[in-house]
Amino acid sequence: MNDDESTCAEVVELVSDYLDGNLPAPEAERVADHLSGCPGCTAYFEQVRATTAGLGRVTTEDLPTDVRTNLLEAFRVSRKSEE
Amino acid sequence: MAEVPGEDAGLVARLRAGEEEAFALLVDSWSASMLRLARSIVSTEATAAEVVQETWLAVVASVDGFEGRSSLRTWVYRILVNAAKRRAAQEQRAVPWASLRLTDEPTVDPDVFQGADEPYPGHWRSFPEPWPEQVTLSREVLRVIRAAVERLPAQQRAVITLRDIEGCTGPETCELLDLSEGNQRVLLHRARAAVRREIADYLGKDGE
Numbered sequence: 001m002n003d004d005e006s007t008c009a010e011v012v013e014l015v016s017d018y019l020d021g022n023l024p025a026p027e028a029e030r031v032a033d034h035l036s037g038c039p040g041c042t043a044y045f046e047q048v049r050a051t052t053a054g055l056g057r058v059t060t061e062d063l064p065t066d067v068r069t070n071l072l073e074a075f076r077v078s079r080k081s082e083e
Numbered sequence: 084m085a086e087v088p089g090e091d092a093g094l095v096a097r098l099r100a101g102e103e104e105a106f107a108l109l110v111d112s113w114s115a116s117m118l119r120l121a122r123s124i125v126s127t128e129a130t131a132a133e134v135v136q137e138t139w140l141a142v143v144a145s146v147d148g149f150e151g152r153s154s155l156r157t158w159v160y161r162i163l164v165n166a167a168k169r170r171a172a173q174e175q176r177a178v179p180w181a182s183l184r185l186t187d188e189p190t191v192d193p194d195v196f197q198g199a200d201e202p203y204p205g206h207w208r209s210f211p212e213p214w215p216e217q218v219t220l221s222r223e224v225l226r227v228i229r230a231a232v233e234r235l236p237a238q239q240r241a242v243i244t245l246r247d248i249e250g251c252t253g254p255e256t257c258e259l260l261d262l263s264e265g266n267q268r269v270l271l272h273r274a275r276a277a278v279r280r281e282i283a284d285y286l287g288k289d290g291e
Binding site: 017075080 | 101103106107110111114115118119132135136139140143144189190191193196204205206207209210211212213214218219220224225228229232243247248250253268271272275276278279282283
């Protein structure tokens with residue numbers, strides 16, 4: 001808890017933009033000040049940061065093999081027809 | 084054929100020359116994320132796979148006309164998004180792409196903050212529990228994240244997929260999804276907050 005003007009309820013709505021560096025300088029500074037004095041918002045901010053890190057590790061399923069085979073075949077055919 | 088500037092030049096030239104290896108490499112690198120993005124617009128996995136296939140066929144057919152005004156990836160993804168939206172319209176699935184309604188409701192439950200009659204209004208009642216280090220390396224947590232993304236409203240799902248899963252920039256995402264920068268940021272913020280909450284619920288439940 002500190003005596004800056006932002007409440008925690010306001011800061012949690014800014015952390016995503018803060019994380020991406022999308023806040024105008026004065027606002028970013030206000031968030032940084034708040035975070036430095038507020039363990040609760042710091043914990044929340046770290047959780048959002050960890051969430052984006054986790055999202056970055058999500059792997060995606062591959063294209064079904066038969067679709068891939070068809071595509072390569074289509075590529076061969078289309079390129080041949082242009083020669 | 085238009086001269087393509089920049090880093091895509093070599094790849095585009097190989098595609099135009101009919102180098103199957105180059106095409107296979109592209110298909111293998113991008114199809115998974117294209118499937119996920121298509122899946123956020125159309126209603127089934129099968130349709131998403133068809134949309135991806137349709138997209139690659141369109142790429143093959145029109146790579147000669149690619150002018151390099153955007154990156155190759157943005158161009159391909161743009162074809163994908165348009166194809167997926169067309170399919171969604173045919174399916175008559177009520178996808179709220181056109182009617183974007185952004186609420187400014189808080190993303191964090193207001194009850195966790197003190198009320199007006201308490202000593203520190205708007206400040207935490209009790210601090211959120213810090214997560215264990217490296218929590219998102221856990222296979223189970225990744226499963227929770229995947230499921231959470233799957234449950235998001237379509238636009239939030241598409242934005243968080245492009246930004247945080249695929250690593251697209253904000254401007255790329257806006258261009259692909261026809262969103263303003265402000266809307267894109269709000270959607271990303273809400274999506275991240277929702278996924279965070281599901282991880283927190285999971286960790287709380289399992290007491291890790």
